[in-house]
Amino acid sequence: MPLLVMKFGGTSVADLDRIANAAAKVKREVERGYDVIVIVSAMSGRTNELVGWVESTSPMYDAREYDAVVSSGENVTAGLMAMRLQEMDVPARSWQGWQVPIKTTSAHGAARFVDIPRDNIDAKFAEGMKVAVVAGFQGLSEENRITTLGRGGSDTTAVAFAAAFGAERCDIYTDVDGIYTTDPRVSDKARKLDKIAFEEMLELASLGAKVLQTRSVELAMRNNVRLRVLSSFEDTDETSGTLVCGEDEIMESKVVSGVAFSRDEAKMTLVTVEDRPGIASAIFGTLADAGVNVDMIVQNISERDYEGHTEAVTDMTFSCPINQVSRAKQALEAAAQANKLGYEDLIVDTEVAKVSVVGIGMRSHAGVAATMFKALAAENVNIKVIATSEIKISVLIDRKYMELAVQALHDAFELEKAG
Known part of the structure; x- marks a missing residue:
């Protein structure tokens, strides 16, 4: 089956209603014939809450325990998303980083990907699973400790999975409907772009555009992963959003x-x-x-x-x-x-x-x-x-x-x- 990666950010899964809305978008892609890997962020505001708890408990915290606490927000979202899909009669399972396993370096709070083996998820697809809901932002170090990937970690997770599994495309669902010529809040003449080259997006991201994180665009360009940025809050089709792709x-x-x-x-x-x-x-x-x-x-x-x-x-x-x-x-x-x-x-x-x-x-x-x-x-x-x-x-x-x-x-x- 063709495979699609879909990533939902914190505002897209901020509460149960929004998780249900995101799940409906996933179901639609399954009905179109895709196997889907969904990457989810923590519910909006949850990561900041968890960081606050850590800092209040231990101002000079152990980075390994920081990652153990802060990564839990994505685990909650993944479980809730999988349950919602099951209620919609879509065969789905949640996956934490260690279950894949997402192998990373040991730099807690700023880990980098080492490898994403396909075996476990592919085996479940072969058994009839249609959607793997993966907790973003986290992985597993060589010492078998939970790690987190730092700012933009869920975007980067989505791109890394798309590269590892040879996905047809990686769709990034967010609170905007695409990439604009500039911030619409600054210029009312800003226009949504249909396509933008990896290099342009990388420059825009590094220069202040906040739609995509620099690290995720860099990884997409290196692995030629086609990205699509689109809104979680609008009805979308295959022409919606902005496609980030090769110059060719x-x-x-x-x-x-x-x-x-x-x-x-x-x-x-x-x-x-x-x-x-x-x-x-x-x-x-x-x-x-x-x-x-x-x-x-x-x-x-x-x-x-x-x-x-x-x-x-x-x-x-x-x-x-x-x-x-x-x-x-x-x-x-x-x-x-x-x-x-x-x-x-x-x-x-x-x-x-x-x-x-x-x-x-x-x-x-x-x-x-x-x-x-x-x-x-x-x-x-x-x-x-x-x-x-x-x-x-x-x-x-x-x-x-x-x-x-x-x-x-x-x-x-x-x-x-x-x-």
């Missing part, structure tokens, strides 16, 4: 497919750093050791008079998530005190946002940067930092202009029109 499935695309943004950015500048080989390594090695996620980097070389002679110096500017600023400052100040690097000042700007345009069409079209910068200039939006890749251009701007910039860029590239 997209006959012709617009130069720019979407505008992404991230509010929670900060800009940090080390002023008057000695310009010498190894200085960038000293700075960013220090930040990496401190767990700071650096994004955009700009280096400005200049000269200064020092004790009667001229020497080259540099200002080093970078962006990072705003919640990592304190950690970055502490790490850089400690490195300076240890004489690992020197600088005259550290300037921090926490009132910035990152806005990006993304599109595989940028590879073969000139003038994208010119159009982008002209549109921002027309709205009197000043650019602080620029970063580019083959299919994206990102700028750092004052946060107060973020929504204006998104709307201006959406208009400039006419994203409200189909390609």
Whole structure:
């Protein structure tokens, strides 16, 4: 039988009525002739509740016990979904991570997949089971301890199962009806995309679009797993939602497919750093050791008079998530005190946002940067930092202009029109 993977997020299974609604969608796919693997998240709010219980019980908790507690939310959903399907006369069984078994690394709270053996689930399909309801977000370490996969773990579980079982497609059911050219809450001209390439989706996800987690898109692209994003709360058919697929499935695309943004950015500048080989390594090695996620980097070389002679110096500017600023400052100040690097000042700007345009069409079209910068200039939006890749251009701007910039860029590239 052809096989389909369906994933339901927390809002899609938030209560018994929504679990019943999700089960009805699964039954419809069974009636279309599919065997189905369903990946479920914990009911909305349950994981946060479990994390709160852990932290209240043991602020310096054992990570192994943390995973044992926090993974239980998905187990509840899986059991309830299987029971609901059985009530609908659909042969279904729930599966916890250890029963598959989903083999992972031993990094509790941030485990990675090692292997998903097919034998146990395939055997049950052969016996007449039509739906395997698998608890997402969890696995089993080499030490036979329960592990969890971190943020976006259920999306990643769904993609991993689709790859392991050679699924025809992996459908991600969520609270939105697809992937848009930008956030509809920011621009009322945002348009739902019928298809988007893996690379575009990966860039959009990493740049602030929250529909899919970066890790799941990365895994889908590596294994060529076709993803479909669609709404749990609407009647859907085979043309609903947005298909995330290989570039070869997209006959012709617009130069720019979407505008992404991230509010929670900060800009940090080390002023008057000695310009010498190894200085960038000293700075960013220090930040990496401190767990700071650096994004955009700009280096400005200049000269200064020092004790009667001229020497080259540099200002080093970078962006990072705003919640990592304190950690970055502490790490850089400690490195300076240890004489690992020197600088005259550290300037921090926490009132910035990152806005990006993304599109595989940028590879073969000139003038994208010119159009982008002209549109921002027309709205009197000043650019602080620029970063580019083959299919994206990102700028750092004052946060107060973020929504204006998104709307201006959406208009400039006419994203409200189909390609």
